[in-house]
Amino acid sequence: MPCSSSFAASPHYSSTALLYRTALPRDERVPLALFSATGLPLIVVITSLGVSQGRMLPENAAALVGAGMLSVLLLPMLGLNRLRRSGEVDPDAPRDSHSAFGRGEEPL
Secondary structure, X not given: OOXXXXXXXXXXXXXXXXXXXXXXXXXXXXXXXXXXXXOHHHHHHHHHHHHHOOOOOHHHHHHHHHHHHHHHHHHHHXXXXXXXXXXXXXXXXXXXXXXXXXXOOOOO
């Protein structure tokens, strides 16, 4: 039986967006979902278990880990781009070391 890392990880990502659905406006929920959707550590663990138990070919595991690496690169960039388009982030504002968004707010 093949391992499916994307389906195993999806409840966490959707629960993060659902948890903040009343606390954040829609313009901020979508980027939050994109920021939390990078699942490389989970993908590595699941594929390692699949390979060690003989349920997954090493080639398939390598492809899934490579896709996970792309998600680490692309999804946060897409989330930040979405925040910038919504006006939540000022790209010209000086960066504050205590703020994830450069607005001088304290982290959650």
